[in-house]
Amino acid sequence: MCGMAHTHDHPGEQAAADPIRLLGIRDIPLSVDEIFTAVGDSSAGGTALFVGTVRDHDGGTDVTRLGYSAHPSAEAVLRHVAEKTAADFPVRALAAVHRVGELTVGDLAVVVAVSCPHRAEAFAACHRFVDDLKREVPIWKHQTFADGSEEWVGV
Template identity: 75%
Template sequence: MSAIRLLGIRDTPLSVPEVLDAVGDHAAGGTTLFVGTVRDHDHGEPVAALSYSAHPSAEAELRRVAEKVAADFPLTALAAVHRVGDLRLGDIAVIVAVAAPHRGEAFEASRRLIDDLKREVPIWKHQRFADGSAEWVGACG
């Protein structure tokens, strides 16, 4: 059975309980959860609005990243979901969770999962700042 329990790119609000439920496993001695939220600033500038866009291949790339992490670590479960569309301050943009027999493996795999997702999955963040300027940040930012 694959350790991958839940993957998705969604235009609806993300649910921490859904992701935690997906990785629940009696064989796991450690479960890690990372929740990325929209903050009110970046580069020391106030953020006024933010949106995420995804390439049509993003879900396939997310699966590829997840499969690599699952192959490289002795995991019992893995989940990753990312939001697209317009988000408000405080909204959840991404959630990753990993369950493993031991906490060290869970922490290491979780860090690798979020870092690889941000680096390799074609999701782009468009930030608009309070002063009217804007920027695109590649691969989740």
Template identity: 75%
Template sequence: MDVIRLLGIRDTPLSVDEVLSAVGDHAAGGTTVFVGTVRDQDHGKPVTSLSYSAHPSAEAELRRVAEKVAADFPVTALAAVHRVGDLRLGDVAVVVAVACPHRGEAFEASRRLIDDLKGQVPIWKNQLFVDGSSEWVGACD
């Protein structure tokens, strides 16, 4: 069975339970889950909402990132989903999960997965601020 169990860019609400369930594996002694949510401020400036946009290549890039993490760590299962479209404060924007034989490996692989997703997958966000201004940010936060 492929260790990459679930990948996606979706315009519908994300389920932490779905991602966690996807990485369930009896060979794993440690499973980590990271959930990124829309926060109410950025750099001290109040945020009202945001919108994520993805390049058509985003899913292919997400797979490339996931494959690299799976190759660099003893991953038994991996999953990552990211939301696009309009999100409100508190909405889940991204969920990643990694299962490995040991907890340390799971933490390291999960950190690499979210950091590489953020830095390499072409997803951008447009933050809307209370003062009416907005800001585009490259890659997901």
């Protein structure tokens, strides 16, 4: 099936023509509603939503500030990761937005949603997409801790 869309033997369960509905890297607050709405599809029986938030600690140390920086290629890599997920799972719709800039505790850092015909597929596709995004997309986290120390993550 080289170069072909992922299909199943069940009627009506072939992958959507262009399931990637929304991708972005933004320096403004993210909206769960926007991402969830973007993946609405009448043929999807399951939607998995992942929301990554800034927590108040890392490794037992209090975090006081956190910033995300992205390489200029980050959006292209994000699209590649999304296309790979859509090729490997029966994705009806996928949307993902990652925040950059200075964030505070409780802010949304990333919001991802994946809709598939069934819940197990939606969970699996969302899980794999988030793992691949974290591993492959060149977005780096800079944390400042209460004791004044700093750490870059992902570089």
